[in-house]
Amino acid sequence: MQKNAVSSSEHSKVLTLDTMNPNIRTMEYAVRGAIPIRAEELTAQLKAQPDSLLFKKVTPCNIGNPQQLQQKPLTFLRQVSALIEYTDLLEPPLIETTQKLFPEDAIARAKRNLSFVNNAAGAYTQSLGIPEIRQNVAQFIEQRDGYPADPNNICLTTGASGAVERVLDMLISSPNVGIMIPIPQYPLYTATLAHLNAHAVPYYLQEEKDWQLSIPDLQRSLAEARARGIDVRAMAVINPGNPTGGCLLESNIVDIVQFCEQERLVILADEVYQTNIYTETNPFVSFKKVVSKLGSQVELFSFHSISKGMVGECGRRGGYYEAVNIDEQIMGQLLKLASVGLCPNVQGQMAVDIMVNPPQPGDASYELYRREMDDIHQSMKRRAKKLAAAFNLLPNMSCNDTQGAMYLFPRVVLPQAFVDEAKALGQEPDALYCMQMLESTGISVVPGSGFGQVPGTFHFRSTFLPPEELFDEFIAGFKSFHIALIDRYSKA
Amino acid sequence: MQKNAVSSSEHSKVLTLDTMNPNIRTMEYAVRGAIPIRAEELTAQLKAQPDSLLFKKVTPCNIGNPQQLQQKPLTFLRQVSALIEYTDLLEPPLIETTQKLFPEDAIARAKRNLSFVNNAAGAYTQSLGIPEIRQNVAQFIEQRDGYPADPNNICLTTGASGAVERVLDMLISSPNVGIMIPIPQYPLYTATLAHLNAHAVPYYLQEEKDWQLSIPDLQRSLAEARARGIDVRAMAVINPGNPTGGCLLESNIVDIVQFCEQERLVILADEVYQTNIYTETNPFVSFKKVVSKLGSQVELFSFHSISKGMVGECGRRGGYYEAVNIDEQIMGQLLKLASVGLCPNVQGQMAVDIMVNPPQPGDASYELYRREMDDIHQSMKRRAKKLAAAFNLLPNMSCNDTQGAMYLFPRVVLPQAFVDEAKALGQEPDALYCMQMLESTGISVVPGSGFGQVPGTFHFRSTFLPPEELFDEFIAGFKSFHIALIDRYSKA
Numbered sequence: 001m002q003k004n005a006v007s008s009s010e011h012s013k014v015l016t017l018d019t020m021n022p023n024i025r026t027m028e029y030a031v032r033g034a035i036p037i038r039a040e041e042l043t044a045q046l047k048a049q050p051d052s053l054l055f056k057k058v059t060p061c062n063i064g065n066p067q068q069l070q071q072k073p074l075t076f077l078r079q080v081s082a083l084i085e086y087t088d089l090l091e092p093p094l095i096e097t098t099q100k101l102f103p104e105d106a107i108a109r110a111k112r113n114l115s116f117v118n119n120a121a122g123a124y125t126q127s128l129g130i131p132e133i134r135q136n137v138a139q140f141i142e143q144r145d146g147y148p149a150d151p152n153n154i155c156l157t158t159g160a161s162g163a164v165e166r167v168l169d170m171l172i173s174s175p176n177v178g179i180m181i182p183i184p185q186y187p188l189y190t191a192t193l194a195h196l197n198a199h200a201v202p203y204y205l206q207e208e209k210d211w212q213l214s215i216p217d218l219q220r221s222l223a224e225a226r227a228r229g230i231d232v233r234a235m236a237v238i239n240p241g242n243p244t245g246g247c248l249l250e251s252n253i254v255d256i257v258q259f260c261e262q263e264r265l266v267i268l269a270d271e272v273y274q275t276n277i278y279t280e281t282n283p284f285v286s287f288k289k290v291v292s293k294l295g296s297q298v299e300l301f302s303f304h305s306i307s308k309g310m311v312g313e314c315g316r317r318g319g320y321y322e323a324v325n326i327d328e329q330i331m332g333q334l335l336k337l338a339s340v341g342l343c344p345n346v347q348g349q350m351a352v353d354i355m356v357n358p359p360q361p362g363d364a365s366y367e368l369y370r371r372e373m374d375d376i377h378q379s380m381k382r383r384a385k386k387l388a389a390a391f392n393l394l395p396n397m398s399c400n401d402t403q404g405a406m407y408l409f410p411r412v413v414l415p416q417a418f419v420d421e422a423k424a425l426g427q428e429p430d431a432l433y434c435m436q437m438l439e440s441t442g443i444s445v446v447p448g449s450g451f452g453q454v455p456g457t458f459h460f461r462s463t464f465l466p467p468e469e470l471f472d473e474f475i476a477g478f479k480s481f482h483i484a485l486i487d488r489y490s491k492a
Numbered sequence: 493m494q495k496n497a498v499s500s501s502e503h504s505k506v507l508t509l510d511t512m513n514p515n516i517r518t519m520e521y522a523v524r525g526a527i528p529i530r531a532e533e534l535t536a537q538l539k540a541q542p543d544s545l546l547f548k549k550v551t552p553c554n555i556g557n558p559q560q561l562q563q564k565p566l567t568f569l570r571q572v573s574a575l576i577e578y579t580d581l582l583e584p585p586l587i588e589t590t591q592k593l594f595p596e597d598a599i600a601r602a603k604r605n606l607s608f609v610n611n612a613a614g615a616y617t618q619s620l621g622i623p624e625i626r627q628n629v630a631q632f633i634e635q636r637d638g639y640p641a642d643p644n645n646i647c648l649t650t651g652a653s654g655a656v657e658r659v660l661d662m663l664i665s666s667p668n669v670g671i672m673i674p675i676p677q678y679p680l681y682t683a684t685l686a687h688l689n690a691h692a693v694p695y696y697l698q699e700e701k702d703w704q705l706s707i708p709d710l711q712r713s714l715a716e717a718r719a720r721g722i723d724v725r726a727m728a729v730i731n732p733g734n735p736t737g738g739c740l741l742e743s744n745i746v747d748i749v750q751f752c753e754q755e756r757l758v759i760l761a762d763e764v765y766q767t768n769i770y771t772e773t774n775p776f777v778s779f780k781k782v783v784s785k786l787g788s789q790v791e792l793f794s795f796h797s798i799s800k801g802m803v804g805e806c807g808r809r810g811g812y813y814e815a816v817n818i819d820e821q822i823m824g825q826l827l828k829l830a831s832v833g834l835c836p837n838v839q840g841q842m843a844v845d846i847m848v849n850p851p852q853p854g855d856a857s858y859e860l861y862r863r864e865m866d867d868i869h870q871s872m873k874r875r876a877k878k879l880a881a882a883f884n885l886l887p888n889m890s891c892n893d894t895q896g897a898m899y900l901f902p903r904v905v906l907p908q909a910f911v912d913e914a915k916a917l918g919q920e921p922d923a924l925y926c927m928q929m930l931e932s933t934g935i936s937v938v939p940g941s942g943f944g945q946v947p948g949t950f951h952f953r954s955t956f957l958p959p960e961e962l963f964d965e966f967i968a969g970f971k972s973f974h975i976a977l978i979d980r981y982s983k984a
Contacts, residue, residue: 013819014725014758014791021665024825029832040618068615075580082578085839086570094593101581101589117807123560124799124806126532158650158809161833173513191832233506264506299506307616314616315609315838317650327505333516340521340683341653345837346807347577 027194029187030450035434036062039444055442059474061462062444064242064406066312066376069465074311074372076106076365077354083110084121084350090114103364113350121346127339129156129320130346133353137320140356147292153323155334156352158344160272160305160319164236165192166337167268167301167321170330171234172198178225180218180235180265184409184451184459186242201225201232204454207411210282210400211246213237215255222263234266240273240284240404243451243461245384247282247403253290261298267291269302272319273405275309278381282403288324300324306351308406310376318348383464383471384408390475396486406465409448412458412482415489430458436485441477519686521679522942527926528554531936547934551966553954554936556734556898558804558868561957566803566864568598568857569846575602576613576842582606595856605842613838619831621648621812622838625845629812632848639784645815647826648844650836652764652797652811656728657684658829659760659793659813662822663726664690670717672710672727672757676901676943676951678734693717693724696946699903702774702892703738705729707747714755726758732765732776732896735943735953737876739774739895745782753790759783761794764811765897767801770873774895780816792816798843800898802868810840875956875963876900882967888978898957901940904950904974907981922950928977933969 017025043058050056060068067073079102083089089098090111098107116132117125128134134154141149157163165188168179178199181189185202193200203221205211218235225232237256240247248256260267269287277284288302305319323331358373359365384402391399391410399410414429422429430447437460438444448459466474509517535550542548552560559565571594575581581590582603590599608624609617620626626646633641649655657680660671670691673681677694685692695713697703710727717724729748732739740748752759761779769776780794797811815823850865851857876894883891883902891902906921914921922939929952930936940951958966 013817013822014756015663015822016819017821017825019665019725020662020822020825024662024829027828027832029828063616065616067612068610070612073614078578078580082574082581085577086574088567088570089574089593097589097593101586101593118560120559120562120807122565122805122807124555124557158837159834165833170512170516171507173511188832195832233511266506313614315612315614315835317835317837325505327508329509330505330507330512333509333512336519336521337516340519340680340687341657342651343807343809345650345809345840347839348837 023195023197027191028450029191030446033446033450034431035438035444035446036060038435039438042438042442053442054440055477058438058442058444059466059477060444061465062446064308064463064465065314066406066465067314070467071312071376071465072372073313074354074369076103076109076359076369077311077313077351079103079106079365080109080113080354081347081350083107084114084347087114087119087121105359105363105365109354113353117346121350125343125346125349127341127343128335129154129344129349129352133349134320136353136357137322141286141288141322145286145289145292147289149288149322152331153326155321155323155338156344156349157319157321158341158348159307159317160270160303160321161188163303163319163321164188164268164270166334168192168196168198170334170337171266172196174231176229176231178230178232179268180221180225180232182213182236182238182241184243184448184453185236186238186270187450189236190452199225199230199232201230202452205241205244205246207400207454210403211241211244212248212252213256215259218256218259232263232265234268235260236268236270237287238270239287240276242270242273242405243407243409243446244400245402245405245407245409246400247277247279247284249282250285250290253285253287254294257287257290257294257296257298261296266299266301269300271302272305272308274304275377276380276406277404278384279401279403284404288322291324297325299326301326306348306355309355310373310380311351311355312376313351316348316351317345318351320352379468380406380464383466383468386471387462387464387475390479394479394482397482402464406463407461408464409451409459409461412460414458415486418485418489421489430460433458433485434460437478437481441481443474443477443481515687515689519683520942521683522938525938525942526923527930527936527938528552530927531930534930534934545934546932547969550930550934550936551958551969552936553957554938556800556955556957557806558898558957559806562959563804563868563957564864565805566846566861568595568851568861569803569805569843571595571598571857572601572605572846573839573842575599576606576839579606579611579613597851597855597857601846605845609838613842617835617838617841619833619835620827621646621836621841621844625841626812628845628849629814633778633780633814637778637781637784639781641780641814644823645818647813647815647830648836648841649811649813650833650840651799651809652762652795652813653680655795655811655813656680656760656762658826660684660688660690662826662829663758664688666723668721668723670722670724671760672713672717672724674705674728674730674733676735676940676945677728678730678762679942681728682944691717691722691724693722694944697733697736697738699892699946702895703733703736704740704744705748707751710748710751724755724757726760727752728760728762729779730762731779732768734762734765734897735899735901735938736892737894737897737899737901738892739769739771739776741774742777742782745777745779746786749779749782749786749788749790753788758791758793761792763794764797764800766796767869768872768898769896770876771893771895776896780814783816789817791818793818798840798847801847802865802872803843803847804868805843808840808843809837810843812844871960872898872956875958875960878963879954879956879967882971886971886974889974894956898955899953900956901943901951901953904952906950907978910977910981913981922952925950925977926952929970929973933973935966935969935973
């Protein structure tokens with residue numbers, strides 16, 4: 001063995017907190033932050049010692065991850081995926097047996113989708129995604145909105161997160177650039193802006209108006225940022241809202257589009273929850289539809305995903321964005337950027353195809369697919385309403401009725417004694433509240449401070465995804481924790 | 493319809509080449525650059541008009557994408573993947589029929605791997621990847637190297653590209669940071685460094701010494717960069733080499749590790765071709781093994797992938813990195829960075845598991861798996877040797893025998909008249925050579941200028957992946973193109 005130039009004890013690290021990329025160091029991402037990490041520890045503890053805690057299981061409501069909580073995948077999607085994996089099933093001698101296990105339309109769909117890639121699902125695809133699937137996405141958008149969509153404007157991606165990061169990356173040319181983001185917001189936006197060293201320019205969602213946007217507040221926010229010399233270039237909108245569960249009215253979207261066009265802002269429309277809609281009054285309307293209807297020239301990126309909706313294929317990592325009114329040369333730059341990452345994973349692309357082009361009436365799988373979608377949708381709606389109602393019955397808590405997405409974002413009025421205690425511990429009061437909830441009930445939610453909120457108010461985000469048969473127990477857990485805490489600190 | 497604030501004709505774009513992130517604009521990525529884009533156009537043209545060109549099909553040798561060129565996927569990997577997709581196959585009433593289609597070890601493996609995720613392959617996993625699979629990766633590394641590996645140091649990723657980007661991103665804290673990269677190199681490195689606005693500090697691989705590294709050249713390169721004030725922090729090594737096909741000797745790796753330790757450089761070891769080895773003289777030796785053997789404290793990231801080797805699952809996007817001797821707080825920052833992207837796709841993770849933990853002697857699938865692996869390996873070796881021999885028989889061309897990877901990187905001595913013509917056209921001579929090759933033969937390769945080369949020399953990178961039964965025809969295409977070109981321009 002050769003002698004080292006520097007002995008182990010002397011060797012200080014090259015890569016440390018002090019030397020690393022400072023933009024990554026300052027980045028925060030609460031959805032998978034301290035509370036979920038503690039939740040993982042508790043899960044491991046319960047696995048080793050089932051009776052060692054006040055509760056029997058951890059209930060992860062910190063993230064919209066429905067199959068983690070026993071939501072069943074869509075049968076047709078998984079049948080087609082299985083056949084794409086093991087193509088011997090589609091050929092003699094296995095095909096005869098395969099026909100006993102799989103419906104004919106799943107077999108036909110697998111064959112068709114394999115033909116898109118010359119039967120090589122294990123090869124890199126085009127970097128923007130398989131052309132036929134981009135075509136199908138465009139048709140889906142046309143049918144949804146009633147306005148044309150161009151497959152050349154569609155790019156398949158590794159979930160919506162990677163797509164949002166890529167577009168923000170294109171937009172941010174210097175640390176002086178700012179992007180308007182909602183408060184509260186999904187922390188992908190603040191995390192990515194911190195990472196890319198750009199300004200997050202916050203605007204507030206109006207809690208008292210079901211989280212609709214206020215144009216005067218947008219104007220105020222933009223004017224303040226521009227007065228500080230920030231080059232504000234784009235505005236992110238999450239609709240249906242994450243973490244709020246609100247769904248924007250068409251009239252509100254019209255106002256936002258006109259505001260962005262006037263103010264020369266690119267619109268980033270995060271529309272991954274577009275099918276998670278629970279009211280008649282606030283149907284989903286896409287930004288693309290409004291832009292088309294207005295004949296607006298505003299530049300728009302719209303994001304969609306297979307992780308949400310009733311598809312809920314989070315682990316597969318699939319999605320797309322549509323680029324509308326984007327400069328032709330920028331489209332070329334986006335292609336180049338996509339090409340360095342080679343391509344989005346093929347099974348994610350195939351699932352996008354099924355999401356946008358599901359079985360049709362007359363197909364063997366149509367009834368089952370429809371029923372599975374409806375069952376999931378109706379169940380989500382019931383659970384959302386039930387949880388909101390439960391929150392609204394609690395003291396020191398109020399919650400807007402959910403309109404969409406997978407979340408509720410109740411407001412909690414924390415007793416001053418609790419707030420003081422948190423501050424003494426150097427913690428955000430809502431973070432302490434959520435950590436105590438986890439430690440005493442096993443329920444893992446995300447504090448409002450992880451999303452941003454009006455100063456002095458406290459919230460948390462909870463999914464309503466625990467399985468329906470366990471839902472009452474889940475609500476009881478919330479309730480007893482909350483009442484005991486309010487009680488204890490109100491007396492204090 | 494409401495009136496727009498700005499009419500269409502007046503609306504200039506917000507996001508343009510002038511306003512976009514300039515680091516993305518300057519980035520280049522030749523592997524999917526002008527030549528492969530033209531190759532896609534020609535493919536589309538042949539689909540529409542099969543007889544409209546001088547050749548009947550496009551042969552994509554620009555990228556290591558074996559299944560695109562008819563390499564069959566590993567049966568066991570695809571069987572397990574199919575069962576993970578459609579879990580009804582594993583339960584009554586379907587399981588009885590499933591047993592007729594799938595071997596028992598594939599069924600057992602699917603069940604076992606599903607148990608890692610509580611049967612929810614559609615859920616997000618832990619951001620670093622499924623813990624049991626990280627454990628299996630650690631065992632694989634221990635068996636490969638004979639030194640311990642810690643599962644806490646393993647992070648599953650979306651292919652190796654995303655992993656390399658993530659680690660470079662951590663390392664680059666300012667535009668003054670430099671990373672040593674080989675020349676020629678896989679352009680992921682120059683592209684990512686341009687994107688992250690850091691210095692690429694080039695060192696040369698020695699073509700005349702089978703592409704081994706020269707320590708004096710490393711010292712020269714580092715000294716020059718440091719003299720210019722560049723904060724050189726890390727050194728990337730690609731072994732086996734891309735685009736060169738060289739494989740480093742253990743003695744060379746020992747020297748490199750000691751150089752990096754002395755000079756306080758983090759090592760980035762891109763080892764994705766570690767099983768693509770074609771000679772007895774240059775077996776693959778991992779950097780991790782050498783670091784362990786030396787008892788070195790040098791910081792090391794080692795990258796591996798399911799896209800290469802005999803697995804060749806490019807479209808699936810799976811891989812991992814091992815972090816060795818990395819500061820504990822940096823490990824936390826890497827976890828946070830991973831968490832913003834939620835998790836690598838589950839089917840990619842499952843394929844990593846099969847790659848590192850294949851069927852064992854006595855398992856039902858062992859013989860088939862072994863045979864498929866061997867057949868692919870032997871065929872790659874035959875094709876590599878055949879292509880190198882063919883290149884070496886051509887005038888004005890010389891090529892090192894391949895030792896590993898999926899590529900040859902022959903040197904072409906281009907006639908001065910051709911070089912002059914290219915310069916008059918404002919093109920790199922080897923880029924013009926490759927474009928003419930594509931237009932006249934349908935063979936798509938990447939010019940040496942896309943990887944970097946000693947000034948005044950010209951090369952191209954070609955895979956040797958066309959199917960064996962078409963290989964003579966493929967070589968004949970190269971040959972007639974090259975001889976005609978040399979002939980024409982030597983006379984000129």
